[in-house]
Amino acid sequence: MLTRTERRWGIAGGLLSLTGITLFVGVAACALLSWDAGGAGSRFFTAYTWRVLQFTLWQALLSTLLSVVFALPVALALARRPGFPGRLWIIRLMALPMGLPVLIGALGLIGIWGRQGFINSLLLKLGLEQPVSIYGLSGILLAHVFFNLPLAARLLLAALERLPAEYWLLSSGLGMKSLSVFRFVEWPAARGVIPGIAGLIFMLCATSFTLVLVLGGGPAATTLEVAIYQSLRFDFDPPRAIALSLLQIGITAMILIAMALFPAPDDAVLTAGRPTRRFDGRAFPARLWDAFAIAAATAFLILPLSSIVLAGLRADLWALAASPLFLRAAWTSFAIALAAGSMAVLASLAIIAAQATVIDMKRPGRTARGFSALLGGTSSLVLLVPPVVLGTGWFLVLRSFGDVARFAPALVALINMLMALPFVMRVLAPAVEAHRRQTGRLAASLGISGLARLRKIDLPVLARPLLTALSFAMALSLGDLGAVALFGSSDLTTLPWLVYSRLSSYRTNDADGLALILGLICLALTMLGATGQRRAGHD
Template sequence: MRFGFIALASVLLLIGGACGALLLSATDIRIGAVLADPYIRHVLGFTFWQAGLSALLSVGLAIPVARAFARQARFPGRRLLLRIFLMPMVTPVIVAVFGIVAVHGQSGWITRALGAAGVPPDHYVYGLTGILIAHLFFNLPLATRLLLQAWDTVPGETWRLAQQLGLGSGTIFRLIEWPLLRERLPGTAMLVFLLCFVSFATVLALGGGPAATTLEVAIYQALRFDFDLDRAVTLALLQTLLCGALLLFAHRFALPLPPSAGLGRAIERDDRRLPGALVLDGASIFAACLIVLLPLLATVIDGLAGPIVPTLADPVIMRGLLYSLGIALMAGFGTTFIALGLAHLIRGCHARPRLVPAASLVELAGMATVLLSPLALGTGFFLLLRSAAMMQPVALAAVMLINALMAMPYAMRILVPAMLTAAREQDRLCAALGLSGWNRWRLIDWPGLRRPIGMAFGFAAALSAGDLGAIALFGGPGTATLPLLLYQQLGAYRVEEAAVTALLLLLVSLGLYSLIERGVGGHASA
């Protein structure tokens, strides 16, 4: 339990400190005046608009794609494709942006292909269209996997009943699929909306100036370009209030759990070989591949074709690589350590009926950064550190801490349920045998929880390695991590070097995730 209290204290101290700093410096700020600012109103409007469109498009497209994957349960490459659909979850946003520019940009694959066909180039990638393409890249696979779980809940007998009654594709959709999807659609759409609402790196890199800016980017601009701390604090508070209101609203929908690694059972339905089904499913899967695979493919191909040796020999890139790896490993470890501590504490509370309400408070503390966007949290840290924020070690530590805190909700959602499920089965036996403390951890908890711990650690590390939010606030010439360097290269149109950096960063994120997940989680096959 002591370990749990240390974890709780550190979370409360860090988040409480940042929130306190925001609130204390907000004494002379009038939200009303900021809301009256037409620019801020425009930014607010765009933030909602792009998030709403992203949610609608992602979920709308995910319906036929998930249906195609469910119905065509046996085609070769299905497992591989669904595994690739997990990649966007650990792909750094700025790498995806690079890939999307490489496909859709001025000299991108599509523009060149259209140009060869005589279609005049159209610079659609900067602005709302590009932002939506990037949000689709991340959220279409997520929504697809979340919706695909709906088919897993259909009992096998139902498909046999449908076959026996000779139901057609349309009737099957109406009677079996749509009722299940309808339950999941609002929660899935809300999740995508929330993720896109605080989208930062995508909008920073693809948003075309004031016309396409989200609140999250506006905070960054106030802090780093206008040096207007008051404005940054006001916007950060506004962002936090909006996130809180959205989460309260979202609470009605039961947000879906993160998708499991399950690939869907094979279902028995005999409409899968009908020509209509084949065309529809083929087109859906093909479209999803265009959205998800092309940017990844472009990153790999352009990276391999780029100036690999000179870029890797550049000491700035090498230092960025070291910073990124260091921050990722420390933040990942910190997240896992704190989340495990909190999960441990929650388990302890559940074991005593009077303390069960306290368990949800502890969980709330661990999930608090769902409410605080990275830039709002960063602004709080910025206020705490003031002039020290630009000192190199302080800045790196702040980035590491923010990254660790931002990954907390994900780690909590993986670790707490795993810990509680195991506890339900093992608590009595452990109590009967007098197993507790270190011995219980060593003999019972660690072997049982290795897999979720590895997942949480790997995911937190990959997330931190690719983060552009905290480093954009705190990074300086001496502290640039790989994502920041890539962003700068893109901004300076050093496309060829950027290609190598993007591939390097992609490999770092994927490598960290899979090495940690396997190394920590053990080799047990999924």
Template sequence: MCVGLALATPIAVLVSHGGEAGVSSAQGNYLLRITRFTLLQAGLSTLLSLLFAVPLARALARRPAFAGRRWLISLFAVPLGLPPLVAALGLIEIWGRNGVANKGLGLLGVETPFSIYGLSGILIAHVFFNLPLAVRLILPGLERLPPEYWKTAANLGMSGISLFRLIEWPAMRRSAAGAAGLVFMLCATSFTLVLVLGGGPAATTLEVAIYQALRFDFNPGRAVLLSLIQVGMTLVVMLALKLMSVPTEAGDTKGGATSRPDVRGGLHALPDAALIGLGGLFVGGPMVAVIVSGLSADLSRLLGDTLFWRAAATSLLIGVAAATLSVMLASLLVRARYSAEAKPGSPTLSLLASLSSAAGSLTLLVPPVVLGAGWFLMLGGGTGQLLAPLAVIVLVNALMALPFVMRVIEPAHLSTMERNGRQAVLLGVTGINRLWQIDIPAMLPPLATGFVFAVALSLGDLGAIALFGSDRIVTLPWLLYQKLGSYRTSDAAGLALLLGGMTMGLMIMADRLGNRNGYGQK
């Protein structure tokens, strides 16, 4: 109920303001153009991500034992936790006007430089984030194919095309469809990457337009209409995702020995090696660029700046508060669902179980900028306020982390209840005594994993702070965005290295905590 209220309140504010907003012909054309571009870039990003992910996943499945494969698969997990602003800076270092790609084109005699800004930059950024995700979702299906399939294919003399059509594609079709829906939703609700790399009104999505309508124009009517369109579009995408049954576990992607009739060594391995090498270069290049440019910045001066430490303290304060709230909400929702499902037959308890299950997914329906827009209007822009905007930022970050925290806690809670529940009843340990003596100690590892993961997500988030950021409320992502906006690229590079290092350190900690206790959060 608390989650529903936190989501419904800003939506209600948006709807109430929407009744006052009329749609003129010019505004209708503007809304149509923004919506069309949002769908266009999301569709193209999805197409490109899957177009490269399928052959790359095939190449990795065909070559399960090359040196460095495990590290490459681990590298593909890094963009999932990398703050978008940090990635954007790395992409600018590679694909920007003075980046590595344009310098290489210049050596080849190409005079017109490639532009990272606009639709091209948005597509590159989205493929950078979503190509590794799609590969990690598609690859396990190929690696789980029984060896008997390949023996039969060898006996029948199948060629590469026949192998793909009759064996590989059926194995990857479901996961590829699920990956396509997931990538489309992520791209349709993308904010930070479009804000930084959009480059102007011609390359603006719904979320960026909401931000601009409130932050620069203070046009609540337009922001409300954009927000309602965004929520409606997200709802349609989520329903489509539900129908496509997205796989919930990426599975083990380290591979193993297999005998395929289409795998030969020598020169025949060059196409696969080229695909794998280019994939690793495309994903790893921007990360290396962030490290190199960050190390060349004046880090000692940045670390001596009181504004940096104030921003870091604010970010950590918001992250810890948001993570605490998210873990508490996730624990209550998981507990309520388990208690309701443990007593079947009651319509009321069945409804409670359904609501508890849906609460985590509902937070994906309303993007952070839309949530922030409702609270922004409720607070009158938050001008001159401090505690209320901070509370909103914490709440939005907690809700955005909730689905991921629930994925960590729920299987651990189920396992704990199955292992300890009967023993607790036999020993007569119930109520608060059971909670403190049995349940909480057993759940501490997954709770710690979810907490650290939520802190990392909040630390790199720009969506909520974008509306309320000011001289009084400064976080590390907001400070980095200001440095980029004022073309202080050296300072931005140093901040990106520090922010990326902090975030990735937390993600690694969460991953190790999860793997150590068997509760990974992939």
């Protein structure tokens, strides 16, 4: 039971977070809808807009299809081979691309699949002239599969590992061959989660920005978000930027509605519990195929990661790290990341407290239930209005107040906060709910509330989940290029923007070294968060 003061503060914090986030997103959306753009509406039906929309949906569809198709045999092989050498580390390796800054992953892929990369150099020795192009549609698909195949494989593996052990005993007792096991046991489990996985990957690919910016290869390979960026940054064509932004919002809204119809993929039980004993796939061809699928996926992931390390070590890391430009960019990045992470944690705690207040009511009315539902959807607003679209809206709003660059650091921090909010909520909500369930009645019976409860009961237990959420949010902000792309300049230089500017000016050696430093910083933050989460799970 919550006290009256706790309820009051919970509702007030939730209202403040809901109002602030809604206003920030709403002002940007209203600016796009109402700004006198001199004919923005007519830009919806131009050949350029249609071509960009077609390419956005086409590359997202192909990327989703390739990611799921290639992930399925990998997940099946990992599920069949619980004793595969290094299996646990392979599964952990699959989590690395999801925490890796996208720009760094792109550099690693260029190092392997680029003109002078390892794969092309090897194929050239075999007599094939420039067999793989990392730029254009092929490069975008390759990069999207690199980032999304591990995600799909982990989610499919989780679905397969949720199957009861009796299924495998029964299939063995019936003498089912591998094809029958796949048809009647594995495929029904995978089929139930594939739509949700495909919807998630399609959403990520349709809103992809950094990969397309680096690997797009020109106007023929441009997505909506990159076209918005180009319209403002290079062409300064606000009408076209507005038309593309509204089109992007419409596309993401339709994707979110479609995703709501499918069950959400969940990897919460990944590798949990006792390993299931399976009796299928013991023939040599099956073992060989599984080994090939796991080895191929591992090599596909580890080669670009190794390229990042090797290329970065060839640079003069000490000189780069000691340069005034790097130090200024690092300070800016850390300041923005700390601000974004702190705001994301505070907003999440306010939302969670307000929802807990509604749940604590004996008979919550329609208004209270609606308020709770609105709070639940607040963290997903960034999915509806992507960062580049938010930046475009606020760019239009702030132009009338003078130089937009003056407001850029605050804008980037706020946009990064919204990007991190869904991840922070996923970390904090279960931890806070479990803690409240365990200590709520005891605290009420002892009459401990307010700051005393926060200091004596809440913080000692929730410190680690809070650290996890903050470190993940900071790592996400540190590695993001999308929010700063519109506002990056000599006055606002973050580490990703510094890496991208070096890459754009063909100073690839410096870009590789800076990418390695940035990757190590983000990896350290991610590991810090994962350590805190793991320790919290043992408490």
